[in-house]
Amino acid sequence: MRHEDLWHITRGELHDMIIANNYRRYLELEDKALSAIFTGLAFNGDAEEIYALLGSWAGNTVMNNAQKAKFIKDLARAAKEAKRNGANP
Numbered sequence: 001m002r003h004e005d006l007w008h009i010t011r012g013e014l015h016d017m018i019i020a021n022n023y024r025r026y027l028e029l030e031d032k033a034l035s036a037i038f039t040g041l042a043f044n045g046d047a048e049e050i051y052a053l054l055g056s057w058a059g060n061t062v063m064n065n066a067q068k069a070k071f072i073k074d075l076a077r078a079a080k081e082a083k084r085n086g087a088n089p
Contacts, residue, residue: 019060
């Protein structure tokens with residue numbers, strides 16, 4: 001992206017580009033984590049779970065297991081509250 005492009009792009013489009021870039025980097029890290037797992041298996045006969053090394057993609061960001069569990073609970077609470085108030089989640 002060039003400096004001139006900033007005058008012709010909306011904030012929503014910029015936000016989408018940032019999320020897409022973060023997801024691309026996550027996928028690149030996933031490949032590296034798989035290589036680390038295979039190396040661990042080859043030399044030690046033991047390996048970590050990939051999401052323990054990498055985290056999970058949820059809510060447009062990378063989260064560890066504890067953060068992902070809290071994120072899912074918060075989504076469930078918000079949906080329950082919206083249902084209680086008569087709104088669509």
